[in-house]
Every structure is written in C-alpha cells, then in structure tokens.
Amino acid sequence: MNGDKEQANASNMKILRLPTIKRLPTYLHILKRLEHEGNEYVSTTSLINELDFKPILVRKDLVLMGIPGKPRMGYCLKDLIEAIETFLGWNKTDEAFLVGAGALGSALLGHKPFEENGLKIIAGFDIDESRVGTIIHGKKIFHLSKLKDLVKRMGVKVAIVTVPWQAAQEVADVLVEAGIWGIWNFSMIKLKVPPEIVCHNENLSSGLAVFSVKLQKSREHLS
Amino acid sequence: MNGDKEQANASNMKILRLPTIKRLPTYLHILKRLEHEGNEYVSTTSLINELDFKPILVRKDLVLMGIPGKPRMGYCLKDLIEAIETFLGWNKTDEAFLVGAGALGSALLGHKPFEENGLKIIAGFDIDESRVGTIIHGKKIFHLSKLKDLVKRMGVKVAIVTVPWQAAQEVADVLVEAGIWGIWNFSMIKLKVPPEIVCHNENLSSGLAVFSVKLQKSREHLS
DNA sequence: TAGATTGTTAATCGATTAACAATC
C-alpha cells in the first residue's frame, strides 16, 4: 500500500470502497421503511428479503459502518440509519447551484431525494434567454454571467453540470474560477479541472448500455 | 441472421462484462466526435487523451468488439463505431413507454441521447389527472388505465418506470400483465417480476452517495 | 528496417463468497 492510502485510512478510519458506497442508499431506503413500520431492530436476513444481494455481502458492508450488531437480534435500526447517513455525509446539507436548465437539469431541480439526502439545489443557471428569469420547481434560473458573483456572495461550494457536452468544459472553467470545489458532472465528457477540485461524472448512457445488452440477450434466448 | 451477427452474438455469449459495457458509451461518444472531425483511424493512445482510463484497459475492452486493429495505425473508426453500436444493440430502435411523468419522468421523455441510442419513448403514462392529456417534450401522457390496451395495439415491449417507490410494484405488475418484457426501473425498490422479464435498476442516489463521500474526503483534507 | 501499436499471456489487485468461531 502506498503512503496516501495508509494516511487516509488512519486519519478518518474510513475505507473508501466504491461498490459498498453505491449500495448504501439502497440499504438506507429499506431501513427507513422498516423504522417507519415500527421496527426497532433489523437482521441481515430480513434486509435481504428486499434485495438481490447475498447476506454475507450486506454484513460486510454494514461492518464498515462501525455499528455493532447483536447476535440473534441484528442491528439497532436507529443507530444504523444514523451511522450510514453520517458515513455518507447526508446528515449535513450542502447548498448547490445547477448549470444547464434543459430537460435533465429541470428534472434534477425538482428531484426531492437530493434535498432529503444532503444536497439542496438553491438556483439554476443557463444562457438561453427564454429560460433565464423563469422559475422551475420553485428555483429561479439566472443567467450564467451572474454565477461567479452569486457563488461568492452565497458561499456555494458545489455545482451540478447538466449542459450539453459542447458547453461543459467552458462551464467547468467558469465554476472553478468562481471558487466551486465540487462538481457533479452529467455531461458526456471528462472535465479538465485542477486536481484539488472534486469532480464526479454521472453517465446515464452507461445504464442504458447495460439495459440494452440485457434486452438483447433475452431476445436471443427467446428466438 | 447473417454470419457476421451470429459471430458477434457468439462472442457476446462468451463474455458479458458489466464494467466494459458501462465504458462503451464513453468510447462511442469520443469516437463519433473524432469521426466527425474527419479522422479515419484511432489508436488507444489517442483515445485516452479524452479519458481517465489506462490504455491497456481500453485495448482489452476494444478487443471484445471483434474489430482487428492495425499496428501503428489503430482501429478503423467507422468499423469500430459500428461494432460497438451492434454490440450494444444501438443500431436498432426499441419503442418504449414511460410510466410516471413527474420531474424525472418528464426529463427522460425529453432526453435526446436515448432516442439516438436505440430507445425511442413514444408515450407517457400517469394517474395524476392534471398530467393526463398533456404533452411533454412532444409526447402525449395517457392515463395508466389505457396502458394495457396500447401495449397490445402497438406491440411495445419495453417500459421505463419513474413513479414514486410506493407505486412501483403495482406499476410493474400492470406492465408484466400487459406483456412488456423489459423494464428500466428508476424507482428505489427492487421489483418482483417473473424471471423471464428483463429488469434493470437505475439508482441516481448511488451516484449522489459517491459524490457525497468524495466531497467529505476533500473537506477533511482541507481542514 | 525501426518504431509504434496491437493483442496475448501472466501477475496483481480488489471484491465477493465461504467457512466457521464468537456471542447473546
């Protein structure tokens, strides 16, 4: 192991395992449902009733949350939910700006789960004059030229990029210059940003690709 | 039914690698750009200029497409693009219905990349009377009760589910009963469907989780 | 030819699964 990783592990006791992190929201959703239904404890065996995962996988994931389970009973729901939310940083709220108020951008402006999970979009930006000044899902759309000033005035640190790929790098440059340090990028291209900027790429087409291949396979099976 | 296709299918059968499939749309996007710029050949070394991946990974992925590259030149762009599109089934178009015309559903109704990549959404469905009868991004919204009849009349085989999780299983039951055999599920829950139905779950919260953890890490680093 | 690039085989790394001991 290299020095970086050892230090990171030592400093925050958190091992960053992407596959585990991606499964956590699914667990969290089920756990909240179970709590809402009046349960106090949950075992992995009951959790997997609602999942496709193997029980040992769930157990391994939950161990990372640092909550001790009780043999024969399982985990205290309240503690486990809190631990997962803390692990993900979903107990605190980040304010975010969204750039690109097209079809996808508009959807994210109105997507409730984000706000419930620590990401509050407070305004949108676009360069299309027909969109500027409108209100989408309760959020005002400003002209992109206003972004830098508003970022500084409001201390916003996070941005969501939903512009067409042709415009994405230019928007990223503006964001970095404005002082944003976290970018959730829904455009198709890799953004060139300084190494200290957190940039996470989301790609809906990847999901479509997997779905398409699965459909094809099943079609072959039928014939 | 031609020889080429059978061969492609045969190799598909051998190796279905999810990580590779998820990377293919990213390659495809860059390749199309390069072709549009007038290039005829592409090498992995030039491809990775636009990517974060290691060249050997790209080469391994491309080998699976069954297109021979030429040492010193790389791959014929036209052939490679065609091979990837065939592999993904994006050269043929599936017609799809979308159920749940809320924020996310509306976005997908207007999301151009889907249509360009073999998935044409032809109508939406909802139970909210204020949405029924409206037209969103050029697509008419029908009442859910009309779905079964329209599926049968139009021979639609694929559906996208963007309803709140509380309604998702009920919608899935309707879809299966109507004769749909492919479901792209954007709701938070695992749908219970017969084994012959293709069901692919998409989870935007997984992406948010990864982004949140990355943001947290960088915050810790700063302090 | 010389050199760049492909494509194969082997090594490494990381994630999942299995086995089982610990515990309430």
Place this chain on the structure above:
DNA sequence: TAGATTGTTAATCGATTAACAATC
C-alpha cells in the same frame, strides 16, 4: 442450553494492470 445471527479469517472469483511477443 440451543439456535440464530454477527463478525473474522481464508478462499475464490473477476477485473485491472504489467510484460512482452506479434505485426504492419
């Protein structure tokens, strides 16, 4: 206690990376 469930350690599996031979 007996039995269910956790949590640890080892084994397996799959994906990425490295090394290098083949090729134009």
